[in-house]
Amino acid sequence: LTLESELALAADRGEFELFYQPQVRLVDGSLVGAEALIRWRHPARGYVSPGEFMPVVNTSALSERIASWVMETACRQARAWELSGNGVRVAINLSPSQLDSGDLAHSVAALLKTTGLTPSLLELEVTEDILLHDESRVLDMFKRIQQLGVRVLFDDFGTGYASLSYLKKFPLDGLKIDRSFVLDLLADSDDAAIVGSTIGLSKQLGLTVVAEGIENRATADFLVSMGCEEGQGYFFGRPMPAVAFEKQFLAAR
Numbered sequence: 001l002t003l004e005s006e007l008a009l010a011a012d013r014g015e016f017e018l019f020y021q022p023q024v025r026l027v028d029g030s031l032v033g034a035e036a037l038i039r040w041r042h043p044a045r046g047y048v049s050p051g052e053f054m055p056v057v058n059t060s061a062l063s064e065r066i067a068s069w070v071m072e073t074a075c076r077q078a079r080a081w082e083l084s085g086n087g088v089r090v091a092i093n094l095s096p097s098q099l100d101s102g103d104l105a106h107s108v109a110a111l112l113k114t115t116g117l118t119p120s121l122l123e124l125e126v127t128e129d130i131l132l133h134d135e136s137r138v139l140d141m142f143k144r145i146q147q148l149g150v151r152v153l154f155d156d157f158g159t160g161y162a163s164l165s166y167l168k169k170f171p172l173d174g175l176k177i178d179r180s181f182v183l184d185l186l187a188d189s190d191d192a193a194i195v196g197s198t199i200g201l202s203k204q205l206g207l208t209v210v211a212e213g214i215e216n217r218a219t220a221d222f223l224v225s226m227g228c229e230e231g232q233g234y235f236f237g238r239p240m241p242a243v244a245f246e247k248q249f250l251a252a253r
C-alpha cells in the first residue's frame, strides 16, 4: 500500500482529527484564539503529525477532500464553542489546492451560512506558496474573503524567498513570525533583530503580528517589550484535542 492509498483509506475511516493550539494576548496570557492543526490517528502508530503526510496529501487527488474536511470541521467546532458562550477565533491552514480549484471565497461564504459561525471568529493562514498561483485571481479571492469578515494571515513569515513582495501584493490582515526566528530569540542577536524589525514593519503596515514557537516566559516577555501583541507556543499550550482544549482554556473563562 502506498502512503497515498493509506491516506485515502484513512479519510474513508474517519482517522483524521483536528487538534487546537491556544493563541494568547502576550501581555496577560489571555486566550484570543486557536490554530487548528490536523493529525492522523493511525490505528497502529498513534497520532501522526502533518509534516509526515500533508506533503503527500497536497500533491495527491485527496488534497481537496481533506482541505474541505479541515475547513468544515474547524468551522463546526468554532460554532459549537460560540454557541456555548465561549466564542474563540479559530485559524485554519489553507492548502495550496484551495487556491486553484473552485472558488474558495464562495465555499467560505457557504460554510459560514450553513454553520452560522460569526465571520470574525474565522481566520485563514496562507503561506508563500500562493505566489505560485495566479496572482490576480488570488488577490480577488482574498478581497472577497475579507469582505465576508474573515481575516487572512501570512504564515511562516520570513522563511520564504519573497515575504516582503508578498506583503506588498496581497491585502493581508496580519502575519505570523515563523518559529525558527523565535525559538532562539533570547540567545541569538540576529534573530532578535529580525523579529524586532518584523514587529516594527507589521505595525507600520497596520498588520496584526503573531509570534510562533514561544517555549518559555522570558521569550514571551521579550516579545512584549518589542511590541508584539499575540503569540502561541508550547509555553502557553501544545496542540491538543478539542475536548482537552475546552477543559483547559474555555471552561475557566
Ligand code: G
Pocket: 036, 037, 038, 049, 050, 051, 054, 070, 093, 094, 095, 096, 239
Ligand atoms: O502541527 P505540526 O507542527 O506538526 O504541523 C506541521 C505543519 O503542517 C505546519 O506547517 C502546519 O501549517 C501544517 N498543517 C497542520 N495542519 C494543517 C491543515 O489542516 N492543513 C494544512 N494545509 N496544513 C496543515
Ligand code: G
Pocket: 021, 037, 093, 155, 156, 179, 212, 213, 214, 215, 232, 233, 234, 235, 239
Ligand atoms: O507552520 P505552522 O505555523 O502552521 O505550524 C505550526 C506547528 O508548530 C505545529 O505543528 C506545532 O506543533 C508547532 N509548534 C507550535 N508551538 C511550538 C513551539 O513552541 N515549539 C516548537 N518547536 N514547535 C511548535
Ligand code: MN
Pocket: 035, 093, 125, 155
Ligand atoms: Mn499555521
Ligand code: NA
Pocket: 155, 156, 157, 176, 177, 178, 179, 212
Ligand atoms: Na508557521
